[in-house]
Structure formats: structure tokens, C-alpha cells
Amino acid sequence: MNNGMGYDISIESVGGPHxxxxxxxxxxxxxxxxQTPFERSFITNANLNYGAILSSIVAVLECYMLQNSARMSSNPQVVEKMGMSWIAQHSAAYAIQMLSALFLIACTLAVRNCRKRPCNELLSRAAIIQFIVICIAFxxxxxxxxxxxxxxxxxFLTQMVSIVCIFVVKPFIFIPILFGTFSFxxxxxxxxxxxxxxxxxNLQILCLTLMxxxxxxxxxxxxxAQTRxxxxxxxYHDELTGLHNTRALQQDHARWVGKRIAFAIIDIDNxxxxxxxxxxxxxxxxxSLLASGMSINLDEHTRIYRMGGDEFALVSSSLGKEGLRAYIEHGRASFQTRASQNGLEAQGHPLGFSIGIAEDLVSSTEDVQRLMREADRAMYEEKRKRHARRDSVEVELGG
Incomplete structure (x- = not known):
């Protein structure tokens, strides 16, 4: 079942991955x-965080190896035995590995301080890929x-085992690399x-194990990632209707600061x-009928929430009080029509709901709470009047 907003509102859908x-x-x-964007982000963040830990260890070790190479180059007996060319080449390899590790650490810190998501993901992947490539080459x-x-x-074995243990890499890409490098x-x-x-x-078995x-x-x-x-x-969504819930409403308070909003409370009668x-x-x-009826043609500046029980809230920074009321009235007509088609009446009364709306400029999150209370009071006042009118009609018909 779908609520018209693209959310699956079946209760079974709330559990873990199918x-x-x-x-x-x-x-x-x-x-x-x-992969979904969430899955890519989840795996990239894991690679970045664990990779930064590995990089820190690598940077320390390579720094030690560079110091050791410097001591070897100053020892004539070692230079004569190993050759200055060998020492220089290994020093360059240690330096490249250390710089690669430091670059990954620097990117991790930069990403944490950067809020631009596309920039974050691009930088993160570049840092991770260069570190893995250099580890293999090293x-x-x-x-x-x-x-x-x-x-x-x-x-070589240390590098390959470290990569498999630390990083999550697409196997269809990394398995050929594993096979090729082990074969070589x-x-x-x-x-x-x-x-x-x-x-x-034993090395062939190790290669198969790593794959x-x-x-x-x-x-x-x-x-x-799918479970998360x-x-x-x-x-942040109600499991029955798929609408935003009260937790989402609380989180959204800050987005309305500095804007003039209309806040509506809806409560189903009887x-x-x-x-x-x-x-x-x-x-x-x-x-679910009410949720789907109220979710039709919502603009990006208007949101609907299920507050719990049979109470809903609509908040808009674009429609204004009268515009929001008109939207709700249109939704009421759609809701009542669909309810009647399903034969949903009790005690001879068609389905209906009461509305309360408040509007004001929001200067702080406390103003949102105030508007919510005002809308709630207005809703209960309308509910009282609707009940009084209905009781009056019943008395007249009974007389």
C-alpha cells in the first residue's frame, strides 16, 4: 500500500532488509x-574512518623506516653491501607510502569539516583509491x-591482507587485482x-581466502547499510501511513526559523x-486514507506529519493561513468521498475531521511550539462547534 508520497506504508516494510x-x-x-546513495555513503565513511586508522599506523612505520634508511646511508659498510641506489630507491618508496597515508588522514579531517556532500564523496573516494593503489604497488x-x-x-602479503581486512571494495573489481598480483x-x-x-x-589458498x-x-x-x-x-516516518512523525517535526523546527508559517492541526471526529x-x-x-488524501500535490514548502493516534499536522511556509485551509478543505472532500465509497460511516455520520490553524512569523523554535498550541486550541474549538451543530440537528430531527 502506498500513501501517494512514494512511501511504502505496509507495516511489514518497517523491518530489516527483505x-x-x-x-x-x-x-x-x-x-x-x-548501490543506493545511502549505501555508497555508508561504505565510503567506513572506508575513510578505518582507513585513517591504518594510515596513521603506516605513517608512523614509514617514518621509522625513513630514519632507518638515513642511518644506513651514513654507514659505509651498509652502503658498500646494499648499494646507495638500493637505499635511495627504498627511501623513495617509504616516502611515497608515508605521503599517501598522510593524504588519506588529511582528507578524512577535511571531509569532516566540509558540508558539501558531492565534494565529500569525491574527495573521500580519491583518497581511499590512491592509498590502496600505492599500498599494492609498494x-x-x-x-x-x-x-x-x-x-x-x-x-606484499602484509599489504594485501591489510587492504582486505580494512577496506570494503567491490569484489568484481578487487578480485581480478588480487588474482593478477598474486599470480605475478x-x-x-x-x-x-x-x-x-x-x-x-599455501599462498594460493591465502589468495582464495582473501577473495x-x-x-x-x-x-x-x-x-x-540497508538495515541502517x-x-x-x-x-522519522510513521510506520502505518509513511508520513513524517513527531520526531521529524521536532527536527524540522529549525528550518522554519525566520519564515512566516501556517501551522494546522487535524483531528478525525469520533x-x-x-x-x-x-x-x-x-x-x-x-x-491511511486521510494521509494519502492530504499528501496529494504537496509543494516542497509544505509538510504533513502524523502526530499520533488520529491527529495530524500540516506546516507550510508558502500557502499562508487561508491557502493552507483551502488545501485542507480540498483534502477533506477527497477524504470523505473515498471514505463513503468504502462504506465508512458510523452511527449514520460520514467521516470528517476538525481543523485548527495558526499563522505567524517564526523567530525561534519556541514560536513553532506556540503556533502548535494555538492551532490545537483552534482545532478543539472547531470540534466543539461541529459536535454542537450535529447534536442540534439530531434534536430537531428527533422532535
Whole structure:
């Protein structure tokens, strides 16, 4: 069921992510499924935060390695044994890795202080991608030198394991990189005679494990993002009608400061009678009918909220008091027509509701609360008058 605003208002939709088919699980696991903006943002933020921690460790380690290279270059025996060219090349590699780490840390700090979302996402992704690329290149470069001296390829393995453990990367992109780099390093190590058969098998198993871990981690984070997105959405929306709720109303107070707004309260008349006559499920249907009727053709400066029970609020900074009243009256006619078509009457009375509207310039959030109280009082006054008129008609008919 939809309320006319694009929100799914079925109660079942409020829970966690829906179960996936095997095909969908594979699509999410390998990263073929297109991500929502919320999912991309969630994963990017996770990569940025955890990447900044890894970068801090890397920066400290590379700083130590640069100091060690400086000491080696000042030792004639070491220079004679290793060669000044080797020391210089490794110092350059350490410096590049350290600068890459510092750039990721700097971008993390910049993003936290920048409110421009497109700029944030672009900068974040650029920082993460450059760090991952340089980590891989650094690991390969250092390990090729180590293999030539029969020291193993621990630098490469450390970098690849760190990337898979820290970052969430689309598997369909990263798995070919894993496979290609492992194949290249295994070939180089075998050519140098640095691997036994057992070591080769173990490294192949490690590569397969990292590929699997990459898929599992991507699936876990995407599904976690979906759950968070639903929770965030429904924490500010009423689960029955899909409208904004009182929490959203409180959050929106600040957006009206400095504007002249019209605040309306709507309360369904004799709602208890309808619940008693038709049951709570039909009562929920009535609330959904009202929500959908009042949500038609809302402009971007007008919002409708479910306050709880059978009470709703409309706030507009564009329509003014009379314009908002006219909009509500049009919605009332639509609501009553649809209710009559569904045979929703109790004690011979058609569905209806009472309205209270207040308008003023909002100088602070306290003014919004004041307008809400004024609209509430006006609504109860109209409800009293409507009941009095109805009772008067019933007395006349009875006489």
C-alpha cells in the first residue's frame, strides 16, 4: 500500500532488509548490484574512518623506516653491501607510502569539516583509491627486492591482507587485482627459486581466502547499510501511513526559523466510534486514507506529519493561513468521498475531521511550539462547534 508520497506504508516494510534470492545474494556479494546513495555513503565513511586508522599506523612505520634508511646511508659498510641506489630507491618508496597515508588522514579531517556532500564523496573516494593503489604497488616493489635476496614476499602479503581486512571494495573489481598480483608474485618467486611446492599451495589458498573474505565483507556491509537506511527512514516516518512523525517535526523546527508559517492541526471526529464499529484494521485504513488524501500535490514548502493516534499536522511556509485551509478543505472532500465509497460511516455520520490553524512569523523554535498550541486550541474549538451543530440537528430531527 502506498500513501501517494512514494512511501511504502505496509507495516511489514518497517523491518530489516527483505530476504534475498540466491541470485541476489551473489549480486550483492560480488558488487554487481547498484548501490543506493545511502549505501555508497555508508561504505565510503567506513572506508575513510578505518582507513585513517591504518594510515596513521603506516605513517608512523614509514617514518621509522625513513630514519632507518638515513642511518644506513651514513654507514659505509651498509652502503658498500646494499648499494646507495638500493637505499635511495627504498627511501623513495617509504616516502611515497608515508605521503599517501598522510593524504588519506588529511582528507578524512577535511571531509569532516566540509558540508558539501558531492565534494565529500569525491574527495573521500580519491583518497581511499590512491592509498590502496600505492599500498599494492609498494608491496610488490619491496617484495620483488626481497625475493631477489631470498627474504620472501612478506611486504606484499602484509599489504594485501591489510587492504582486505580494512577496506570494503567491490569484489568484481578487487578480485581480478588480487588474482593478477598474486599470480605475478608467485611467478616471480618461482623464477627466483624462492618457493617450495607447499609454500605455493599455501599462498594460493591465502589468495582464495582473501577473495572470499572480500565478498563476505562487501555483502555484510551492504546489508548492514540497508538495515541502517530503513531504521533511519522509519525513525522519522510513521510506520502505518509513511508520513513524517513527531520526531521529524521536532527536527524540522529549525528550518522554519525566520519564515512566516501556517501551522494546522487535524483531528478525525469520533474516531473511536469507527474503531468500535469496524475494528482496528479498518481504523488503520481510515488513517491511511486521510494521509494519502492530504499528501496529494504537496509543494516542497509544505509538510504533513502524523502526530499520533488520529491527529495530524500540516506546516507550510508558502500557502499562508487561508491557502493552507483551502488545501485542507480540498483534502477533506477527497477524504470523505473515498471514505463513503468504502462504506465508512458510523452511527449514520460520514467521516470528517476538525481543523485548527495558526499563522505567524517564526523567530525561534519556541514560536513553532506556540503556533502548535494555538492551532490545537483552534482545532478543539472547531470540534466543539461541529459536535454542537450535529447534536442540534439530531434534536430537531428527533422532535
Amino acid at each position: 530476504p534475498l534470492s540466491v541470485r541476489e545474494v551473489l549480486q550483492v556479494s560480488f558488487g554487481f548490484r547498484r 608491496g610488490i616493489y619491496i617484495s620483488l627486492g626481497d625475493i631477489a635476496r631470498s627474504n620472501g614476499m612478506y611486504a 608474485m608467485l611467478h616471480a618467486a618461482n623464477e627466483a627459486g624462492a618457493l617450495t611446492h607447499g609454500s605455493t599451495v 572470499t573474505s572480500c565478498c563476505i565483507k562487501h555483502y555484510k556491509y551492504v546489508r548492514g 537506511e530503513r531504521l533511519a527512514r522509519y525513525s 474516531f473511536k466510534h469507527y474503531n468500535d464499529a469496524f475494528g482496528h484494521l479498518m481504523g488503520d485504513r481510515i488513517l
